[in-house]
Amino acid sequence: VHTRNPATESETLSECFRFLNLTSRSFSTVIQELDHELLVPITLFYLVLRGLDTIEDDMTIPLDKKVPLLRNFHNTMEIDGWQFHESKEKDRELLEKFDVVIAELKKIKEPYYEIIKDMTVKMGNGMADYAQNSEMIKNGVQTIEEYELYCHYVAGLVGAGLTRLFVTSELGNPKLAERPSLTESMGQFLQKTNIIRDIHEDWQDGRRWYPKEIWSKHVDRWEDLFDAQHREQAIHCISAMVLDALKHVEECLFYMAGMREQSVFNFVAIPQGMAIATLELVFRNPDVLQKNIKITKGDACQIMLECTQNLHTVCEVFRRYARRIQAKNDPRDPNYLAISVRCAKIEQFIETLYPRQ
Ligand code: PS7
Ligand code: MN
Ligand code: MN
Numbered sequence: 001v002h003t004r005n006p007a008t009e010s011e012t013l014s015e016c017f018r019f020l021n022l023t024s025r026s027f028s029t030v031i032q033e034l035d036h037e038l039l040v041p042i043t044l045f046y047l048v049l050r051g052l053d054t055i056e057d058d059m060t061i062p063l064d065k066k067v068p069l070l071r072n073f074h075n076t077m078e079i080d081g082w083q084f085h086e087s088k089e090k091d092r093e094l095l096e097k098f099d100v101v102i103a104e105l106k107k108i109k110e111p112y113y114e115i116i117k118d119m120t121v122k123m124g125n126g127m128a129d130y131a132q133n134s135e136m137i138k139n140g141v142q143t144i145e146e147y148e149l150y151c152h153y154v155a156g157l158v159g160a161g162l163t164r165l166f167v168t169s170e171l172g173n174p175k176l177a178e179r180p181s182l183t184e185s186m187g188q189f190l191q192k193t194n195i196i197r198d199i200h201e202d203w204q205d206g207r208r209w210y211p212k213e214i215w216s217k218h219v220d221r222w223e224d225l226f227d228a229q230h231r232e233q234a235i236h237c238i239s240a241m242v243l244d245a246l247k248h249v250e251e252c253l254f255y256m257a258g259m260r261e262q263s264v265f266n267f268v269a270i271p272q273g274m275a276i277a278t279l280e281l282v283f284r285n286p287d288v289l290q291k292n293i294k295i296t297k298g299d300a301c302q303i304m305l306e307c308t309q310n311l312h313t314v315c316e317v318f319r320r321y322a323r324r325i326q327a328k329n330d331p332r333d334p335n336y337l338a339i340s341v342r343c344a345k346i347e348q349f350i351e352t353l354y355p356r357q
């Protein structure tokens with residue numbers, strides 16, 4: 001069911017949907033299938049955060065300009081007619097015509113608006129902290145704790161905002177609001193997968209999100225990860241990162257068990273299904289170190305079908321990919337045993353949810 005109504009849509013709203021399709025690889029379809037109550041608020045939430053992320057990612061904006069832009073973005077998003085013409089990023093057109101997002105934000109229900117604004121304050125400040133910090137120490141994220149705090153700012157907060165939108169609109173189980181760690185895991189799992197996969201692209205852009213606490217166990221210098229001479233160690237480093245991401249799986253499945261409306265279920269489940277498939281794709285795959293890799297269209301289609309049914313079919317996706325990770329696991333990998341245990345635990349958890357006869 002398409003919930004958009006182009007006949008009654010204002011020009012600025014149509015423009016917002018054009019930006020959604022232009023800027024989002026993974027979210028545009030699932031957002032546009034959302035229940036009518038949340039369709040526009042979540043589209044605008046996405047565009048506000050995409051605008052913020054475009055500023056964060058733009059390495060041509062000097063830090064003394066970038067930091068205040070990030071910290072004040074929640075005020076900026078209230079200034080009628082505001083546009084930004086100094087970005088060189090791929091998604092810069094959104095910032096150049098950001099006034100359309102601002103115009104539409106003023107029309108949504110107050111509680112939805114407040115949630116979006118609150119998340120923008122927190123994310124903008126978190127991004128600014130890390131932008132300043134990476135400049136000071138010049139060698140990226142150090143500990144797993146710092147890595148997870150970054151993932152909290154850019155994805156855990158998105159999850160928190162979305163959960164509040166689901167609960168406020170009564171499309172989500174109110175009990176979800178009492179389980180913030182489940183929500184956090186949903187964001188951590190997506191963001192960690194994105195960071196693991198984007199290693200090469202991020203490195204070329206002068207960014208590094210893998211924590212030193214993990215990569216330093218495998219190579220002495222960060223650059224060595226991209227050097228053919230250290231290929232084996234680099235693959236082991238990726239395995240360590242995949243193992244770390246897999247610790248969130250049970251909480252993600254638990255969160256999805258709390259969905260009660262089909263369009264919201266699909267919206268949260270599809271990205272999670274894509275993420276577990278992406279983890280399997282990057283696992284022990286040297287291509288990650290050389291180029292951007294993506295799951296095939298065929299796999300994406302199948303995941304889309306399975307993740308738009310019910311928790312059971314989503315669990316089947318997770319079980320299938322956990323088994324494929326197991327099958328690719330190599331005893332020479334220092335994380336072999338831990339990965340094996342982790343995958344078995346995931347399978348076991350699914351088995352307790354849906355015992356097979
Ligand atoms: C509001 C739907 C559902 C409880 C733009 C969805 C970048 C991985 O780094 O575009 O450019 O490669 O490939 C999305 C939890 C956030 C976390 C975060 C807003 C799920 C700005 C998404 C998305 C929580 C910061 C997109 C985490 O990847 O990034 C809405 C529940 C934006 C969610 C960023 C990343 C998302 C991301 P990149 P991508
Ligand atoms: Mn970013
Ligand atoms: Mn980005």
Ligand code: MN
Pocket residue numbers: 194195198
């Ligand atoms: Mn990325």
Ligand code: MN
Pocket residue numbers: 025
């Ligand atoms: Mn991306």
Ligand code: MN
Pocket residue numbers: none
């Ligand atoms: Mn990117």
